[in-house]
Amino acid sequence: MKIALACDSAGAVLMPVIKKVLEERGIPYHFFGKFEEETVRDYPVFAVRAANAVKSGEYDRGILCCGTGVGISIAANKVRGIRCCCCSDCYSAKMSRAHNDANMLALGGRVIAPETAEMIVGIWLDTPFDGGRHQRRIDMFTQIEEGKTIE
Secondary structure (H helix, E strand, C coil): CCEEEEECCCCHHHHHHHHHHHHHCCCCEEECCCCCCCCCCCHHHHHHHHHHHHHHCCCCEEEEEECCCHHHHHHHHCCCCCCEEECCCHHHHHHHHHCCCCCEEEEECCCCCHHHHHHHHHHHHHCCCCCCHHHHHHHHHHHHHCCCCCC
16 A cells, blocks of 8 residues: 655644554655645645545555645545545544545644544554445446436
């Protein structure tokens, strides 16, 4: 598994924790974006870079962070084939994988503590997609992206 990472200034507080989780598990990652000391507010740029890397298959999944996780997840979800879930708790993270086959996770640096982020990321990485009846809904997501009716 390879992970694409991206964040803005508000989400940067969680990046060291996320990188630590990945490194402890031996999971390679790449940070999409230039994050230094300057304030980076245009998170859609970095979200789309990471989402395109996941879409292309170069990376298996992605983890994004902004202030709430909401804006950066919206940006990532504009990329066809991306299912990015903004999670602030462990149960939502687990279900985003088990039922929705989320290929990207968004976290909020102003919403959750680093310790919570560590737990969420671990659960999200470890939870497989259940498939079965849930695959039908994933197929519906694809149909919506293609402009098809799903009645």
